[in-house]
Each structure stands twice: as C-alpha cells, then as structure tokens.
Amino acid sequence: MSIRKYSLLLAAFVFSLGLATATEAQDMKTKPSLDARQQSIVTIAAFTAGGDIERLKPALNEGLDAGLTINEVKEVLVQMYAYAGFPRSLNGMAAFMGVVDERKAKGIRDAEGKGADPIPSGFNRDEYGAAVRARLAGLDKDISGTAWQVFSPVMDTFLKEHLFADIFVRDVISHEDRELATIAALANMSGTAGQLKFHFGAAMNTGLTKAQMHNFIDVLASRVGKAEAESAQAVLSEVLAERK
Template sequence: MNIASVTDSLEPSEQAIIPIAAFTASGDIEKLQVSLHEGLDAGLTINEIKAILVQMYAYAGFPRSLNGLSAFMSVVDDRKKTGMTDIVGSEPKPLPTDRTSLEFGTENQTKLIGAEVKGPLFEFSPEIDTYLKAHLFGDIFERDSLSWKQREIATIAALANLNGVNNQLSAHYTFSMNNHVSVSQLNEFIHIIEKYCGPQIAANALQVLNSVLDTQ
C-alpha cells in the first residue's frame, strides 16, 4: 500500500479503540474479546469502552452493540477473577435540562461537521434527520465519557469494517479531521485496520481516504 509515513501517532488508548469498534460492528465476538483485553491494558477505562460499545448501535444496530456489551461484561468479570483491577473511569455529566436533545444535538452536529446539515435526503425523510440530531448527536455525542476525537476514531473504524458504507466513511474521515485527527494519524489508522481486519478491508479504507484527501 502507498501510505504516507506516520509523524504524529495516535495514543495507545486511541489505537485500541479501532479494533474494538471494528469487531463490534462486524460482530466478530472472538476477536472483539481479545481487543477488549488489549483496550483495558492500553489504558481505556471500563466506562470509556462501554461508551464505545453503546455508540456502535448507531452504526451497526442494537444487536451488535448488545452483543459487544455482553462480551465486555464477560471480559471484565474474567479479569476480576484473575485479580486484575481495571479503572472504572468517571461517569458522564448529566445531559442539559434547559434544552431538548434536538436543540443541543443540532448544535453538536453543526460543530462536529463544521456546517449546518441540510439536503434532499433529510427533506425526503425528516424523521431520520430528527433522530440523527436528537439522539446520535444529542443523547450520545453530548455524553463526555469520550472526546469527539475518540468518537470519530470509533466511527471510522466501524464503518471501515462494514460493507457498502463508503459514503459514510468518506464523510466521517472529514469529520474526524475537523476533530483533531491528523492526516498522518488517519494513515496510521489504515495500518491498524490492515493489522486487525486484513488487507482487503484496509485497501478499501485507504481508497476512500485518498479520495477525501484529493478534495482537500
């Protein structure tokens, strides 16, 4: 693969998000369990990993998210039985009570993407626009268990390991760059995807990334 050299690396805990999100999205529980151990060892807290697994339902569906959470429960229990003490981490701050989820979700979406989101698809289906703004960018992205950078790393990892979602992967590469993920870190992301998910998945992810960078 023709990938630029990495000059500023993702933190080990950020790197560990990638296989967790990718294997949750694809439903590969055996590989996910290994990645969950690696994530805890890399410094992710229990609450951070739970937040990743919960977020995955927005991209891969409730069944994959629930299966991931179930696998994580087993991993945490097994580690406790062997005497390991993992950091639980802080609880997320309460959601705003002076505005609706739709109101602060719309604000979050605009900040995340860098512009107000409109288009014929959302005119065709106003419901999906409301759900995206109110729930994904409101109820989920407002929770500070993870930074927006961490959430975008998780999102592109999930989308890279799903078939038929290149348009969404392309969009979230751009969103990730709006949220402190550098180009060299995206190149590092491709290396990590190749390591865990194989050359075919990585080749597609790289092709999409190069198409995005060509328009910058």
Template sequence: MTILKLCRYVALPMFLMLGISHNSGHAQDNALAQELSASEKSITTIASLTAKGDLANLETALEDGLEAGLTVNEIKEVLVHLYAYCGFPRSLRGLRTFIKVLDQRKEKGIQDTPGAEATVMDDARSKYDRGKENLETLIQRKLDGPPADYAAFAPIIEVFLKEHLFADVFERDVLDYKQRELVTVSVLATIGGVEPMLRSHLNICLSQGFTPEQLEAWVSLVAKNVDKPKMESAKEVMNEVLETKK
C-alpha cells in the first residue's frame, strides 16, 4: 500500500470519528438547553415551597440550593422577592427558616458563601421612571398606551407597581431578571387563581431567554409541590402561551 493510500485509509475513520464527536457535542448542547440548571431548579423549588408555606420541606430545599451553588444573598433575595407576590407572612417565615438552616450548617462547620450585595443605585431619575423602564425591558415593548383598567380604577396601585416592585425590587442586581421571573412564575403557579398574571410572566420568561422545553421542565418541577387543580391550571396557561409562539 502506498503512503498516500495509507494516509487516506487512516484519515477517513478519523474524519468520521471527529464528525460523530462534533454531532454528539451538538446533541449534548441541545439537551442542556432543554434543562434548567441546578441553581434554577433550586430557585423554583424554594420559591414554590415558601409560597405554599411548607417549611419542613423548605429546609431541605434551602440546603440543596446552597449545595447547588446559590450564595446566601441570592437565596435571601429569592425569599425577599416573593413577598411581592404572596405576601410578607410567607416571605418572613421563609427567611426565618433560612436563618435556622444557616445556623445548623455553621454548627457543623460549614461556611456558606455570602455572595454579592445589591449595587447602590446612582440614578437621578424618579423611581417611577426607573420602574417603567425596567418593566419595558422585561416585556420588550414601550408602555405608551392607555392605562390598564386597574390603574385607571385605582391609580395608586400603578404607582406602587412602578416605584416599588419594578424599581425598588427588580433593579436589585443580586438576582438578574431571568432569575426573578423564575421566582415569580413559581409563586404564581403555587398560589393559583392568578392565571392572567401567570400568563404575562410566562411570556416574559420566554422573552428573557427561557426555552419552551425549560418551561415544561419548570412546570413539572413545581407540580411536585402543588395540588392537582392548581397544577392543571398552570399547565393549561403554559400550553396556551407556548402555542401562541409557534
């Protein structure tokens, strides 16, 4: 066999092997794109159990979240954020449960990573204008139409939404918008009866980069902690949202 033929003989299998490896890499990337990360799964579970008030299982979820790489401040921010959607009582009980978990871990000699604090805002604009811009970034369109019916009926609630929720809360950069939306939809699906809001925030999840496959993984994860009627409702809303994106 000539040297040229030998090179061809050896190169062809190598080329095929490289091709298989390359395609396998793409398959793995696609599979990963369909999954929530470990930290996203933990955020979902923590938010859902806190909203439900299931403190016993929340303790385990909080430990799992720390082991998944969430910092102390990130988990605290999850627990603070969700008060806007299920109230101070659930949020405060979640925070106290987290204190208990951290104290127990300290007694075992475990040093958890505190993580970054929220950046101090340096913006001379009013909180209302900042909140309005943050909301426009979330929904990816300008809010220049007539006010919603609830805003026309009770204007102060619109002020609270813009100044507090979308300025004071959403601009805190301990969590990014994608993580905050994951907290939000997890709470809304858990408390149930808020389908219009869930629909809006699932649309925001898609605009913030979650894939349909990831939302399907999300709803299956929340289903472990939520009763059947609420979960069926959440799945129906999610399917409607995904159908409109086809």
C-alpha cells in the first residue's frame, strides 16, 4: 500500500463518520438481507470461535461455493485469533487447509484471491488505529482517558495499534466483513455481551443495516443455534433502542 493510498484511506475514514446513520433509510431498501457470501462469513467465524470444527468444515465449503476466495477465508480465520485466541484460530486454519486439499482432489479449483497490499514504511499505526476505532464507535475522535485505558495503557495500545491498525489495514476483506465476522464470533462465545454490544454498533457504523442485523440473528438461529440467537437478539435490541 502506498503512502498516498494510506492517506486517502485515513481521510475516507474521517469523512465517513456518521454517514451510516445518515444513509440508513436508503440502505434498508437496498440491503435488506445478508447475501450468501456474508452468511458464510457468519458461520465460519462463529464455528471457529466456538471451536466446532465438525460444523466449521461444511461452512468452509459453503463459503467457497458462495464466492469467498481462499485468501478471504484465511483472513477471517486470522482475525479470529484477536477474539477467540490463537488455539481456535489455528485449529480453524488447519481445518481449512484440509478442506482446500479435499476440494483440489475433487478437481475443484477455488480462486486464490488478492493478498494484502504491503504496508508503507511510514505507516502511523497509532493514527490509523485511532481513526478506525473512532469510526467503529461512531465518534468524531477516538476514545481516551477511560478507566480501563488508564488502568492498562498497554491493552489500549495493543487494541489500537495492532487490532485496529495492523489487522484492519489489511485490505483482503472490508471493515464491514471484519465486523460481521466479529459479531458472529462474539455471539457464539459466552461472557462477551459487552463486546458484542459495541460491535453491533460498529457493524452498522461500517455500513451494515438494521435489516441486515436482523437477518444476522436469523442466520444465527437457523445455522448456529437458537440459544445463541436469542442472547444476541437481546443485545441487538438494546443497541437499536439506543440508536433511535
């Protein structure tokens, strides 16, 4: 990625703050539900985070059949380590390797897809991460000085400079896709309601609509689990009530 492209991306993040809300009515008409590719991101992320390899394998096949490239699936699995830990992320990657090999043996040649553009030497991780986190939170500027940031500055640094910079700057998948994967993972984990609440808002701040969030719950209920869907619905209802 060139310095110019990075600068344009950063400017776009700042410009787009609040645009999701302003265009929500139109989005509800044009994006009423998640497409097959997006639904596959949901199941791949959910089963990876939950450590359910037996259900992950068919979800990986369905994702490739739905149009996800090999590199896009890899990127979802890589991102999962930030939320579910390396063990489950690595287990998911091992399962994916097996799926790709099986498909090759059957004569199926899946698209490799683009890789991430290189990060320029002058990349400012603090600045980029702060802009991304602000956009996800729907704020004009990044949060600072909260109790947890004061208590553990290094946690704040890792979140901002690694998760929201090192990972989010990788342009293999969009920020919208990343947030969709994140809410799927959190919805299939226990004790993460607070984080799920933030990321439901973040998902909509990247461009996903209310209608798509309702459809996300439907996908959870039909393909992941009714209990998980009910818990996620309770959190989503709270988020939507606060956004009115």
